Amino acid sequence: MHDVVIVGAGPVGLLLACELGLRDVSVLVLEREPEPGSPWRAAPLGMRGLFSASLHAFARRGVLEPLLDSALSFHAEDRPRGAGHFAGIVLDPANADIDALPFRLAGPVPDVLMTNLAAVETVLAERAVKLGVEIRYGAEVSSITQDGEAAVVSDGAQEYPARWVVGCDGGRSAVRKLAEFGFAGTGPNFTGYVMLAAVAEPVQLKPGFNLTPTGMYIQMPSTGHIGMMDFDGGAFDRTQELTPEHLQAVLRRVSGLDVTLTDVQLASSFTDRAMQATTYQRGRVLLAGDAAHIMSPLGGQGLNTGLGDAVNLGWKLAATVQGRAPEGLLDTYTGERHPVGAWALDWTRAQVAIMRPDPHGQAIQAVIRDLLATRDGTNYVLQKIAGYSTKYDLGSEHPLVGRNSPDFCLEDGTRLGDLMQDGRGVVLDFSADRHLESPALAWENELRYAAGSAVEDFGLGAVLIRPDGIVAWAGEPDREAFDRVVRQWFGA
DSSP states (O other): OEEEEEEOOSHHHHHHHHHHHHTTOOEEEEESSSSSOOTTTSTTTTEEEEEHHHHHHHHTTTOHHHHHHTOOOOOTTTSOSSSOEETTEEOOGGGOOGGGSTTOOOOSSOSEEEEEHHHHHHHHHHHHHHTTOEEEESOOOOEEEEOSSOEEEEOSSOEEEEEEEEEOOOTTOHHHHHTTOOEEEEOOSOEEEEEEEEESSGGGSOSEEEEETTEEEEEETTTTEEEEEEOSTTOSOTTSOOOHHHHHHHHHHHHOSOOOEEEEEEEEEEEOOEEEESOSEETTEEEOGGGTEEOOOGGGHHHHHHHHHHHHHHHHHHHHHTTOOOTTTTHHHHHHHHHHHHHHHHHHHHHHHHHOSSHHHHHHHHHHHHHHTSHHHHHHHHHHHHTTTOBOOOSOOOTTTTBBOOOOBBTTSOBHHHHTTTSOEEEEEOSTTOTTHHHHHTTTTTEEEEESOBSOOTTOSEEEEOTTSBEEEEESOOHHHHHHHHHHHHOO
């Protein structure tokens, strides 16, 4: 019996497997696809943006460098001239002041990285295997049974018993359905399309994001990547074949141009249906990533939200499996991540509302354009996109507690990310007398202690950082307060 069976070998499932393997949890990953890699995962169709919180999570586990090596670069004419976008409205980099974002410290970790799903999955799969994780392809889950002590997953040919099961198997999650999770939300406003295709006269289509009176299209001429949003109320029957004729008709409608598709190599459709599981845990079964929440791809929140789920769940599930967890620790996974997922759904819903090709949507769009043309408007959107405004309610009024920790740098050059490679939490003691050294060392199996002056400490005496990079406590080095918070997160 494995400690944990993870269903789904995408970025979320593989990152969770790495987090568990790092703490010596036995993990089996089941993936329905017969082998890794597909044209949909590679560039350009698998192109995705990784934001600050995700990139810091990778840096803290030593897997950022390989991802930087695979980062995508685009031809100048393809790249939207901006610092990101909101509802297809490109942000002006002249208005962006990244250094003004709350508790941000400059360092080697970028704020955004364009890469592709295949690259992320390759890096994480290699790390998972090194950590002792078993990955089995061609295993499509057909049933799940559970009792109070364990669960059994079956693919019809073989049964896989485990103490815990985590569904990371995407928006059409079999785990979510088989374990009977509630799943609620809002229906679609549009049908989206993404394709790898050639256009007879590509200069007719503008590169980048293009809002039109009838929808939106995105074009990257050098790669043949074309995306479209057709506000048809999600009326297109997505079970039928996507023909070149249908795709050309939609492209002409949303672009308003008499364009001709000459070669369609790959094509797929999606909608902006926004749904979320009512809880992320039912008994011995948990959900993460798109299995827990589905949304429009606008703004790139889906992947980053899912990676945040994996980082949050990993250390908590490991502690639970190994009997180290304080009472209720695993419950905080749903308690912390469900509100983040709900926010991400609303963030994408707001963008869809702005993009509606009707007088109401166009009026809102004009107002939003004016707001985004200001420094405050641009920075507000940037901190939301990058995750700087995410803050868990941990019962503290301190503005840093509950946030993803800044990348503190000690004066000897040691960075927080360097101290988190083994998956333990970290105590940073900035006090001259190393006030927390003795109580911290009593928890050395769970915490790593580091002392010294920081290049920037925000006036803090000490900081306690959970294994997922979240600040659990910050302030003056008070032993009583420190001990109370440590016991809250790491046990009696």
